[in-house]
Amino acid sequence: CAKKAKTPKDSNNDLAACRMLLSELEAHQDAWPFLSPVRHKSVPGYRKVIKKPMDFSTIKEKLTNNLYLNLETFIIDVNLVFDNCQKFNEDDSEIGRAGHRMRRFFDKRWTELL
Numbered sequence: 719c720a721k722k723a724k725t726p727k728d729s730n731n732d733l734a735a736c737r738m739l740l741s742e743l744e745a746h747q748d749a750w751p752f753l754s755p756v757r758h759k760s761v762p763g764y765r766k767v768i769k770k771p772m773d774f775s776t777i778k779e780k781l782t783n784n785l786y787l788n789l790e791t792f793i794i795d796v797n798l799v800f801d802n803c804q805k806f807n808e809d810d811s812e813i814g815r816a817g818h819r820m821r822r823f824f825d826k827r828w829t830e831l832l
């Protein structure tokens with residue numbers, strides 16, 4: 719089937735959806751490990767293990783500076799937050815569990831947008 723043309727309106731709607739989704743992520747009770755960049759100076763090994771750090775405040779900054787082309791590129795960065803979390807933290811840990819809960823919440827919310 720023919721691909722739907724992306725109009726400027728579509729990308730404005732995408733942007734609004736990204737802002738909405740991000741504010742919901744930030745407001746979630748399990749968001750605390752992800753609100754700001756991991757302080758690698760106080761988290762031994764983090765800088766070595768995690769090649770592409772990402773967090774909600776950095777995503778917000780990128781949104782503000784218009785660095786996301788569309789919903790897809792935004793979702794890639796959000797997933798990076800959760801993939802980093804799974805890589806660095808045991809599933810059975812405070813932060814590991816928070817990451818799994820946040821990912822489940824995010825997956826549910828953005829799929830409701832489709």
Ligand SMILES: Cn1cc(C(=O)NCCN)ccc1=O
Pocket residue numbers: 750751752756757761802803806807813
């Ligand atoms: C996502 N994440 C967060 C931390 C952390 O210490 N966050 C500050 C909480 N106040 C450590 C490892 C990690 O993967």
